[in-house]
Amino acid sequence: MDILELTNVEKRFGERTVLKDLTLRVPEGAIYGFIGENGAGKTTTMKMILGLLAADGGEIRVCGEKVSYGQTRTNRFVGYLPDVPEFYGYLTPTEYLLLCGGLAGVSASASKSRAAELLSLVGLSESASRRIGGFSRGMKQRLGIAQALIHRPKLLICDEPTSALDPAGRKDIIDILRAIRSETTVLFSTHILPDIERVCDQVGLLHGGKLALSGRLEEIRALHAKSGFVVEFTEEGEASAFLAVSKNGERDAATRLIYPTGTQADMLSAMSLLGQMQLCPLKIEQREPSLESLFMEAAAE
Amino acid sequence: MKQLLLLLQKELTELLRTKKALVLVIVFAIFGIMNPALAKLTPWMLSLMGSTLSEQGITIGAISVNALTAWTQYYKNLLMEYIVILAVFSGIFAQEYQRGTLINLLTKGVSREKVAISKLLAVLLCGSVCYWLTFSVTLAYSAYFWENALPAGIWLGAISAYMLGVWLLTLELAFASAFSSGMAALLGTGGVFVVCYALSMLPALTRFLPPRLSEGLSLLTGTLASGDFLPALFLSLALSLVQGALCLAGIRRKQL
Numbered sequence: 001m002d003i004l005e006l007t008n009v010e011k012r013f014g015e016r017t018v019l020k021d022l023t024l025r026v027p028e029g030a031i032y033g034f035i036g037e038n039g040a041g042k043t044t045t046m047k048m049i050l051g052l053l054a055a056d057g058g059e060i061r062v063c064g065e066k067v068s069y070g071q072t073r074t075n076r077f078v079g080y081l082p083d084v085p086e087f088y089g090y091l092t093p094t095e096y097l098l099l100c101g102g103l104a105g106v107s108a109s110a111s112k113s114r115a116a117e118l119l120s121l122v123g124l125s126e127s128a129s130r131r132i133g134g135f136s137r138g139m140k141q142r143l144g145i146a147q148a149l150i151h152r153p154k155l156l157i158c159d160e161p162t163s164a165l166d167p168a169g170r171k172d173i174i175d176i177l178r179a180i181r182s183e184t185t186v187l188f189s190t191h192i193l194p195d196i197e198r199v200c201d202q203v204g205l206l207h208g209g210k211l212a213l214s215g216r217l218e219e220i221r222a223l224h225a226k227s228g229f230v231v232e233f234t235e236e237g238e239a240s241a242f243l244a245v246s247k248n249g250e251r252d253a254a255t256r257l258i259y260p261t262g263t264q265a266d267m268l269s270a271m272s273l274l275g276q277m278q279l280c281p282l283k284i285e286q287r288e289p290s291l292e293s294l295f296m297e298a299a300a301e
Numbered sequence: 302m303k304q305l306l307l308l309l310q311k312e313l314t315e316l317l318r319t320k321k322a323l324v325l326v327i328v329f330a331i332f333g334i335m336n337p338a339l340a341k342l343t344p345w346m347l348s349l350m351g352s353t354l355s356e357q358g359i360t361i362g363a364i365s366v367n368a369l370t371a372w373t374q375y376y377k378n379l380l381m382e383y384i385v386i387l388a389v390f391s392g393i394f395a396q397e398y399q400r401g402t403l404i405n406l407l408t409k410g411v412s413r414e415k416v417a418i419s420k421l422l423a424v425l426l427c428g429s430v431c432y433w434l435t436f437s438v439t440l441a442y443s444a445y446f447w448e449n450a451l452p453a454g455i456w457l458g459a460i461s462a463y464m465l466g467v468w469l470l471t472l473e474l475a476f477a478s479a480f481s482s483g484m485a486a487l488l489g490t491g492g493v494f495v496v497c498y499a500l501s502m503l504p505a506l507t508r509f510l511p512p513r514l515s516e517g518l519s520l521l522t523g524t525l526a527s528g529d530f531l532p533a534l535f536l537s538l539a540l541s542l543v544q545g546a547l548c549l550a551g552i553r554r555k556q557l
Contacts, residue, residue, distance in 0.1 A: 050408050052557055070553070071412045080408040086400040088311070090318035102307045104409040147405055 003028045003063060003077075003155050003185045004049065010057035011044055018044050020209040022058070026155070026187055026202070031177060033200030033217075034189040035295065040206045042189040043083065046157050049187075050080055063154055076104070079153035079184070083160045085144030089133030093124055093143050096132060097150055104151035111150065118146040122176055138169035145176055149184065156180070158188045162195050174199050193291045205295050213298040217291075224289050224297070228260040229267045231274075232282045242279060246270055255282070304411050308419035316427055321389055328385060329431040332378055333438025340370035341446055368447040369521060372455070375439050376518040379462055386431060386466070387473050387490060390424050392483030394474075394552070399481060404557060417478055417552045421471070421545055428470050432463050454527070458517025461530050465514035468537040469494065471544035478551030511537045 004026040011019040018041040026032045036042050047053040049060055051072030060067040062074040087096055094115055101111030119125045122142035127135070132143065141161060148156055158177070162170040170192070177186055177199050190196060196203055197217070204214035213220060233239045233255045243249050243257055248266070252258040259266060267286070274281060316322040344366055347354075354360075397403045403416060436459050444451075469490060476489035494512070501510040513533040519525035 075408050075410045082404050086402045099307055099311055100409055103304050103406055103411045
């Protein structure tokens with residue numbers, strides 16, 4: 001079942017068309033990476049799913065129910081983490097989570113135990129009674145996830161949760177997303193591709209107002225897979241010597257050789273040749289398209 | 302209802318923890334003390350300066366000070382008090398709009414109207430506490446210093462002045478929910494007040510417009526009768542309700 005369905009969604013700001021004919025499906029249980037350059041319309045799309053912005057055309061459904069602008073009932077299924085979550089600095093995390101829980105219709109006792117559980121999940125238990133005013137960016141981002149999950153939503157929408165964080169902070173967030181996947185479907189926008197590769201199983205690339213590429217990550221990879229293999233040496237002389245005796249090789253860089261048409265059998269024979277020549281390469285690997293090159297390609301089309 | 306109570310609790314916590322409530326209570330208590338104190342101290346201060354003044358050829362006769370002097374001061378300070386409280390609450394919507402703090406709450410399924418109502422209630426509650434604090438302090442000191450502490454018309458005057466505050470605060474919140482800047486809310490409120498003030502110069506309109514409500518002193522001196530206040534009192538009440546509704550409409554239309 002699809003938790004989130006966007007069908008032919010359009011959005012204009014004045015003369016500027018941000019989204020035209022955007023169709024997107026997020027199946028239950030997925031961690032969906034929603035990718036696009038700055039200004040592609042990722043945040044706009046998310047705000048429309050939350051009913052914070054009105055769509056100019058098309059239809060959005062969450063758990064089968066239609067989203068309407070303003071106060072939408074579908075928000076009871078959704079948890080939202082804004083790109084820069086802002087809180088009331090005079091409250092403590094526990095007080096804030098109890099406020100959010102109460103507003104979302106969770107009973108006071110359930111909110112209390114859920115708040116404690118979430119604060120420990122996001123690693124803020126020790127700061128539970130400190131005021132939020134003194135929190136760092138990373139701590140606020142983690143509290144942002146906790147507030148989004150307080151009512152056990154079926155769909156968690158995260159708007160660039162890792163973009164403003166240092167590598168350690170990014171890893172924390174990715175780990176949290178991984179930990180919650182068993183109970184929540186995640187839609188996660190970003191322009192940091194390594195984060196997508198670490199955690200997402202489905203991706204969609206938003207470009208020119210529509211999805212330029214979408215599907216399961218490995219399927220996309222397989223579809224765009226390139227053949228051949230690469231051998232890299234530490235010294236230029238070694239590369240030249242190997243290039244001279246091997247077939248169908250091209251020089252890619254001083255110490256790097258590419259065999260664009262090489263099959264697996266070719267790769268095996270290259271490895272035995274390396275053994276015979278007593279050459280130890282830095283690495284020998286099958287060519288795999290990087291996510292980056294896939295998206296550059298899709299965006300260029 | 303539960304959501305509204307939670308939001309109201311959040312607003313009141315904000316007032317307490319950001320010390321706004323404390324500052325307002327202190328300032329308004331001082332206003333209250335100043336009214337009778339200044340009246341009481343005036344003869345003493347003048348007598349201190351008496352010798353200097355008489356050297357310059359100014360002689361001061363007997364100055365009689367009574368509760369009316371304190372109430373004169375009370376009505377003189379009224380607008381200053383309202384400016385203070387309007388300034389404190391001008392950013393109550395703007396800071397949420399600018400920082401995006403409402404997004405988390407609204408995506409939990411809270412209606413925007415409830416957010417606006419909680420702010421209206423919190424501001425009116427705080428404004429009421431401040432206003433009646435100043436009034437009761439002035440009243441208590443006047444009763445202590447002078448026996449004629451309760452001149453006729455004092456209650457209608459006080460309620461009129463209070464209604465002026467309600468009108469000003471709801472007017473400010475109507476602007477505040479529609480704009481993303483606290484300064485805009487303050488300027489809008491000031492602008493409307495100035496227009497009303499200018500219009501109230503026209504004798505035909507004086508009795509109806511809110512600025513009349515600040516003239517409670519005339520009730521005490523007997524220059525005006527209660528009938529001169531009632532039209533403005535009821536019109537201000539009606540306007541306050543309309544402004545409350547506008548405040549709800551403002552947040553509904555706001556693009557967050």
